[in-house]
Amino acid sequence: MPAAGLGLLDVIAVPEGGTVELDLLAESVVEGVLISGTASADVAGECSRCLDPISDHVEIKLMELFAYPDSATDETTDEDEVSRISDDLIDLEPVVRDAVVLALPQVPLCSPDCLGLCVECGGKLAELGPDHGHETMDPRWAALQERFGGNRDNSEEN
Numbered sequence: 394m395p396a397a398g399l400g401l402l403d404v405i406a407v408p409e410g411g412t413v414e415l416d417l418l419a420e421s422v423v424e425g426v427l428i429s430g431t432a433s434a435d436v437a438g439e440c441s442r443c444l445d446p447i448s449d450h451v452e453i454k455l456m457e458l459f460a461y462p463d464s465a466t467d468e469t470t471d472e473d474e475v476s477r478i479s480d481d482l483i484d485l486e487p488v489v490r491d492a493v494v495l496a497l498p499q500v501p502l503c504s505p506d507c508l509g510l511c512v513e514c515g516g517k518l519a520e521l522g523p524d525h526g527h528e529t530m531d532p533r534w535a536a537l538q539e540r541f542g543g544n545r546d547n548s549e550e551n
Contacts (some may be wrong), residue, residue: 415432
């Protein structure tokens with residue numbers, strides 16, 4: 394089944410034109426057709442912390458009842474509660490799309506211990522090292538620094 398960008402585009406998704414592989418069993422039951430099996434796809438996106446590209450593989454188990462027209466299930470449920478068979482056809486796309494999107498991480502990470510980016514310079518914290526830091530000055534002291542110069546170690550000249 395070709396995918397049309399399933400997921401959160403620019404965050405993590407099945408790339409447009411990517412393939413979702415289905416391994417399904419269709420069983421006739423009293424109220425309709427029960428579809429069960431798996432859907433799997435490769436996904437790509439970027440880490441939410443460091444913005445590095447990431448790729449993964451998701452596999453989802455599916456089980457969905459598609460109700461026959463005029464069955465008890467069709468008559469006693471709201472239209473959005475259960476899938477329906479329409480003109481002897483079963484539309485799997487909404488079921489597969491919803492399952493894949495729900496299986497994707499809301500906050501994709503390249504690794505669970507990703508440190509992200511430095512808020513000051515934008516560098517990757519993992520590459521900058523533990524001693525990385527930026528000197529920050531309380532803005533209330535900025536006028537004094539301008540008046541007496543940028544060097545804190547100025548000694549009085551007599």
